[in-house]
Amino acid sequence: MAPVPDLPNEPQDDIEAYVGLARQDAEERARERGWATVRSLAPGTIITMEYLVGRLNFEVKDGLVHRSWQG
Incomplete structure (x- = not known):
């Protein structure tokens, strides 16, 4: 997979x-x-x-973020 470009609006x-944080805490921090x-x-x-520029994705298991990635 090609590297993710560093886009200006992110x-x-x-x-x-974010890995290891509770889902809600991670979501709030990301929006802030x-x-x-x-x-x-x-x-x-x-x-x-x-x-999608400006999107942050979380994979959540048992209420905790296990993986995060842009786009």
């Missing part, structure tokens, strides 16, 4: 810092830091692969 944020869209998904959820 917050400069350490997305790995300027993410336009925050999406929490269960493991294995089928999603499309389009890249």
Whole structure:
């Protein structure tokens, strides 16, 4: 997979810092830091692969963020 480009409309944020946080805490923090869209998904959820600038995705298991990625 190609590297994710650094696009101008995305917050400069350490997305790995969300791993281990409770879902609600992670979502609130992401919105406070300027993410336009925050999406929490269960493991294995089928999603499309389009890249949406300003979106932060979380994979949530047992109420905790296990993975985070942009787009």
